[in-house]
Amino acid sequence: MPYSIPNTASTDSYQTWGNGIYTGGWIQVFDQTGVTGGGGVIAYVSHRPSGSSGPTADAEAVQLTPGWYPLIGTPRDPIVSVTFKSAITGKPAQVYGLLVEDGAAGFGSGTQISGSLSSTGTTTPPSTGGSNVITGSVDSTGAVLAGTGFTITKLGTGNYQINWTTPFAAAPTVVATTTQSLRSAIIGSNATIATSVLVQSQTAGTNTDGGFYFLATATV
Known part of the structure; x- marks a missing residue:
């Protein structure tokens, strides 16, 4: 403060x-x-x-x-x-x-900034809480194509576990979408938790290896 x-x-x-x-x-x-x-x-x-x-x-x-x-x-x-x-x-x-x-600064209503503004650490919007967001792109083998803050464990055909490098304080909201047409990427039945989450790639209800994108967010 x-x-x-x-x-x-x-x-x-x-x-x-x-x-x-x-x-x-x-x-x-x-x-x-x-x-x-x-x-x-x-x-x-x-x-x-x-x-x-x-x-x-x-x-x-x-x-x-x-x-x-x-x-x-x-x-x-x-x-x-x-x-x-x-x-x-x-x-x-x-x-x-x-x-x-501690490097924390606040700007009141009406503050105008000329030029660029950079920040190290978490930037918190003026609300009841900020957001911690992780996004990523993963290929069919489980290799990370883009994104940081997570690793992937391939558990079997079409099953990919996303492991958060730093666990969320509470269970995040996670959405995923497949990179291939006529396939679906869904959050597995083991539920979204603070340390990891299961994503399943499916074709017509059957697990099939495939790449996917995901977004995970939680209030901090």
Whole structure:
């Protein structure tokens, strides 16, 4: 979840944001009222050393003039906190910011993005839950032609077991269709379960080797 707080820092009185693991964010420094030249803040961005679960370390001091500044961490070298104070004696510094925890970010209604937007990890739509979707293409021998997140075990003529590399949290909904005409691909009678599912390729009700496509989805 994001960590967001407006704050005002007086000289020699440090303010600290955050106490966790953050992979990014931003800070906005405002002009200081009545200060010629705008003023600014002195900020200390603390990172956790790569691969360490110990205390915060390697704080870097940066003087920031009014404006927007990105705060960039990585999963291996995340930001743990931001500490700052006014850069001008006796004058407050108005600062706003946001730290994004564990790589999770949200966009409110009306947010517009110019250019491309990429995401690593699961993207969750604004609803009661996101979806985990696996799709694949399999030939008549059980070889995977397309798709990831699953393997195939050929159990016999026309019988193919789809094994999920990472089991679903609950039984997914699975649909399948054959790649050949005048054949059918059906979900077997052993039912759809969270770890694997049986697909049968049939011609006129008789199991026959044949390729198929499938889609499996479940709420996360």
